Amino acid sequence: MATALHFILLFSLLFMPSSSAETSDRPKALLIPVFKDSAKLQCIANIAMWTPTSAVSFTIDIGGQNVFVDCEKDYFTSTHRRFACGSARCNLAGSRNCINNSCGIIANNTVTHVATVGDLGSEIISIESTDGKYAIGYVSQRHFLSVCTPSYLVGGLTNGVQGMAGLGRTRVSLPAQLSAYFSIPRTFAFCLSDAPGYDGAIFIGNGPYVFSPDVDASTLLTYTPLLVNPIRTYSAYVQVDASWEYFIGVKSIKINKKVVPINTRLLPINGTDGYREPRSARVLFNVSFSAKLAPPNKELKLLK
Ligand SMILES: *[C@@H]1O[C@H](CO)[C@@H](O)[C@H](O)[C@H]1NC(C)=O
Ligand SMILES: *[C@@H]1O[C@H](CO)[C@@H](O)[C@H](O)[C@H]1NC(C)=O
Ligand SMILES: *[C@@H]1O[C@H](CO)[C@@H](O)[C@H](O)[C@H]1NC(C)=O
Numbered sequence: 353m354a355t356a357l358h359f360i361l362l363f364s365l366l367f368m369p370s371s372s373a374e375t376s377d378r379p380k381a382l383l384i385p386v387f388k389d390s391a392k393l394q395c396i397a398n399i400a401m402w403t404p405t406s407a408v409s410f411t412i413d414i415g416g417q418n419v420f421v422d423c424e425k426d427y428f429t430s431t432h433r434r435f436a437c438g439s440a441r442c443n444l445a446g447s448r449n450c451i452n453n454s455c456g457i458i459a460n461n462t463v464t465h466v467a468t469v470g471d472l473g474s475e476i477i478s479i480e481s482t483d484g485k486y487a488i489g490y491v492s493q494r495h496f497l498s499v500c501t502p503s504y505l506v507g508g509l510t511n512g513v514q515g516m517a518g519l520g521r522t523r524v525s526l527p528a529q530l531s532a533y534f535s536i537p538r539t540f541a542f543c544l545s546d547a548p549g550y551d552g553a554i555f556i557g558n559g560p561y562v563f564s565p566d567v568d569a570s571t572l573l574t575y576t577p578l579l580v581n582p583i584r585t586y587s588a589y590v591q592v593d594a595s596w597e598y599f600i601g602v603k604s605i606k607i608n609k610k611v612v613p614i615n616t617r618l619l620p621i622n623g624t625d626g627y628r629e630p631r632s633a634r635v636l637f638n639v640s641f642s643a644k645l646a647p648p649n650k651e652l653k654l655l656k
């Protein structure tokens with residue numbers, strides 16, 4: 353499968369390990385192919401879930417808190433399980449709502465900014481394992497947590513998409529749950545392609561991340577520490593909670609060797625004020641990612 357990859361981002365999940373694995377399968381790393389909807393600028397992953405197995409389409413949300421799925425439309429499975437208020441899994445998912453004894457979790461469509469409270473449940477999920485170079489075969493996690501939402505929440509996402517898969521710094525994001533379950537390092541990498549029709553991938557676990565012609569993309573990365581924003585940027589949360597999005601310390605931005613004129617006083621993240629300018633800084637972040645973290649001008653191809 354040909355893939356032109358323009359940059360790759362590596363994230364470390366900064367949180368404590370949670371419950372132990374329930375399986376003897378110990379993959380070294382996991383691989384989730386993604387493709388881009390260039391019209392809507394969304395990255396989509398089809399993930400094998402449910403019983404009988406179905407390919408469920410998710411829009412990827414790098415800073416997303418959890419995984420949510422439309423449970424109203426085309427939702428057929430016999431392995432769905434719900435969790436009661438106050439249960440261990442409900443607490444793990446950070447529930448603050450107990451409605452009719454169901455574990456209410458906020459699900460946020462960060463594309464449309466429509467949010468609702470859904471019901472925490474679990475499902476079986478199957479993901480390809482990889483040695484960093486080849487896909488080896490599928491491994492399954494039986495009680496993967498996701499939030500069940502009404503259909504309207506997926507409005508505005510790519511046609512056919514059934515939910516959003518958050519990769520954020522929580523214990524119930526997609527990489528966090530898979531890392532904890534399979535006891536693999538809490539690191540993930542996200543390779544994006546900006547060419548229509550080309551694929552990218554999410555790797556969960558440490559490198560190598562090998563693309564043809566035999567290039568280990570993990571050796572091409574530029575490293576920068578991830579910062580924790582002490583103040584959550586989202587409306588529905590009290591200001592004292594730390595953010596689950598990823599932040600990097602941007603001091604200035606150069607494009608084609610020219611410094612972009614910006615108000616640098618807006619950039620620092622500090623314990624008092626946190627980071628309060630989500631819109632301007634988010635635009636700056638993706639500019640700086642593509643400008644600074646681009647590997648040498650080489651076309652990488654994903655080996656499958
Ligand atoms: C509470 O749950 C019960 C059983 O699932 C259901 O019959 C009832 O309509 C629910 N009540 C509300 C207010 O949602
Ligand atoms: C949903 O996410 C957006 C940012 O993507 C944020 O502005 C908004 O406050 C969030 N809504 C809730 C209810 O958390
Ligand atoms: C925190 O950052 C803001 C700008 O975002 C600045 O105005 C404020 O003085 C800073 N506070 C400290 C304690 O550094």
Ligand SMILES: *[C@@H]1O[C@H](CO)[C@@H](O)[C@H](O)[C@H]1NC(C)=O
Nearest residue numbers: 393634635636637638639642
């Ligand atoms: C950065 O992201 C914002 C919102 O996600 C988008 O509007 C903007 O066009 C992006 N900028 C670039 C250069 O990709």
